[in-house]
Amino acid sequence: MDTGIIEKMIANVGLGDRSAFSSLYDATSAKLFGVALRVLNDRADAEDVLQEVFVKIWHNADRYAANGLSPMTWLITIARNTAIDRLRARKAPSEGEEAVVSLPDPGPTPEAAAVAASERARLDGCLQELGDDQAGAVRGAYLDGETYQSLAELYDVPLNTMRTWLRRSLMKLKECLSR
Amino acid sequence: MSEAPDHSHDDDVLAAEYAMHLLSPQDRRTFEARLKDDPGLRALVAAWQERLAPLADEVPPIAPPPAVKAALMDRLFKEEPAPxxxxxxxxxxxxxxxxxxxxxxxxxxxxxxxxxxxxxxxxxxxxxxxxxxxxxxxxxxxxxxxxxxxxxxxxxxxxxxxxxxxxxxxxxxxxxxxxxxxxxxxxxxxxxxxxxxxxxxxxxxxxxxxxxxxxxxxxxxxxxxxxxxxx
Incomplete structure (x- = not known):
């Protein structure tokens, strides 16, 4: 998806333009639904969260320009945070839920894909430098909403070890990405 | 990424943990209270969000059911003057x-x-x-x-x-x-x-x-x- 177009849509949504809001939904809801579903692994919850995400977008779009984020980062951050809040609010972790059926990926535009691919390639390279377990923990926290506690159990290390591990991995990642 | 010089390494770690959603609910609230009056700290968080967002690239887009959009539009706009x-x-x-x-x-x-x-x-x-x-x-x-x-x-x-x-x-x-x-x-x-x-x-x-x-x-x-x- 073209960053400039999304940015323009968000600006118009900030002005209360409903048709821009509808277009923004059409352009980005599949990506944000994917992100929410990955965290929650439950369709009904992810559908609820997606609505909540777009309610937040509608109410906060007028302040988007001030936060300095690229448009997709802003949208993904809202989706991810809302999904993780929902995940943490669940009484018990969901287990044994049905696997989520994915629809075919419509795919980004070629230009957007090229930009995304280069950012992604850089990140992948830096994740590789961290080592498999460390990279897995970063991914698990970001994409699946894992906590220090759940990661410590998953990798079978003490909580404080996981904390140190992950913090160090993040700072290494930053250093690598700034090279 | 440039960052405010008056922020310590610890703040950068906190910003990373906040962006990752790794802080405990209480630490998260404390950090959010600081964020309100600290543009430098907000910039650190934004830099982390930007850095980490490409992780979501591997998540495939999945079209939500059309009913979600209809419900959303009702929720936001129904009480206002209809056609x-x-x-x-x-x-x-x-x-x-x-x-x-x-x-x-x-x-x-x-x-x-x-x-x-x-x-x-x-x-x-x-x-x-x-x-x-x-x-x-x-x-x-x-x-x-x-x-x-x-x-x-x-x-x-x-x-x-x-x-x-x-x-x-x-x-x-x-x-x-x-x-x-x-x-x-x-x-x-x-x-x-x-x-x-x-x-x-x-x-x-x-x-x-x-x-x-x-x-x-x-x-x-x-x-x-x-x-x-x-x-």
């Missing part, structure tokens, strides 16, 4: 009329605009007309540059009111293409995201306050409707 009562009922009737007048529209509009048509350009036309001919607007759309030329043949806006042109695809909510110019002829540029929709849509004209509908949806009576046809 005038009977809008859709009238539209169904208009739709039928629009289809009936399709052939005539093609001939008419082709004739009217023929002198402006360069050969080989993808051109569509519509006759947007009231059943009693109290308002008739011919529209000619050039898909190449997105320019929609409009020519008002009969009728005009009521005193102190404006005519607004709408694009309607299937059962979707009408999308505004803009207010018709006050003069008999003029042109509108169709937004690039709407251009692909033009080939299979209906144009409608509604009666609106000056400057067009304040809500983004038609608020006044639908005065005329017409199907878009390829020439």
């Amino acid at each position: 005038a009562p009977g809008w859709w009922g009238r539209l169904a009737l208009w739709r039928a009329l629009a289809l009936a007048s399709m052939a005539a529209a093609v001939v008419l509009a082709a004739l009217l605009f023929v002198q402006q048509s360069a050969p080989g350009q993808p051109v569509m036309v519509a006759e947007v007309a009231a059943a009693d001919d109290s308002l008739r607007v011919l529209a000619r759309y050039n898909a190449k540059d997105g320019v929609l030329q409009v020519s008002r043949v009969t009728g005009k806006a009521a005193a102190g009111r404006a005519l607004e042109l709408w694009l309607i695809v299937g059962q979707e909510t009408p999308v505004s293409l803009g207010v018709l110019p006050a003069g008999k002829r003029g042109q509108l540029t169709v937004a690039s995201n709407l251009r692909p929709l033009m080939s299979d849509a209906i144009l409608a004209i509604s009666d609106e306050p000056p400057g067009g509908s304040p809500t983004g949806a038609p608020t006044g009576a639908v005065l005329a409707v017409g199907q878009i046809n390829s020439v």
Whole structure:
């Protein structure tokens, strides 16, 4: 998806333009639904969260320009945070839920894909430098909403070890990405 | 990434943990309280969010069910002024009329605009007309540059009111293409995201306050409707 177009849509949504809001939904809801579903692994919850995400977008779009984020980062951050809040609010972790059926990926535009691919390639390279377990923990926290506690159990290390591990991995990642 | 020099390594770690959503609820609240008055700290968080966002690239987009959008739109906009009562009922009737007048529209509009048509350009036309001919607007759309030329043949806006042109695809909510110019002829540029929709849509004209509908949806009576046809 073209960053400039999304940015323009968000600006118009900030002005209360409903048709821009509808277009923004059409352009980005599949990506944000994917992100929410990955965290929650439950369709009904992810559908609820997606609505909540777009309610937040509608109410906060007028302040988007001030936060300095690229448009997709802003949208993904809202989706991810809302999904993780929902995940943490669940009484018990969901287990044994049905696997989520994915629809075919419509795919980004070629230009957007090229930009995304280069950012992604850089990140992948830096994740590789961290080592498999460390990279897995970063991914698990970001994409699946894992906590220090759940990661410590998953990798079978003490909580404080996981904390140190992950913090160090993040700072290494930053250093690598700034090279 | 540049960052504020007055922030320690510890703050950067906290910003990373906040961006990752790894802080405990209490630490998260404490950190958010600090964020409010600390632009430097907000910049650290933004840098982390930007750095980490490509992780989401590996998540495939999955189309949500259409009912989610409908529920969302209801939730946000339902309590606000809805389109005038009977809008859709009238539209169904208009739709039928629009289809009936399709052939005539093609001939008419082709004739009217023929002198402006360069050969080989993808051109569509519509006759947007009231059943009693109290308002008739011919529209000619050039898909190449997105320019929609409009020519008002009969009728005009009521005193102190404006005519607004709408694009309607299937059962979707009408999308505004803009207010018709006050003069008999003029042109509108169709937004690039709407251009692909033009080939299979209906144009409608509604009666609106000056400057067009304040809500983004038609608020006044639908005065005329017409199907878009390829020439």
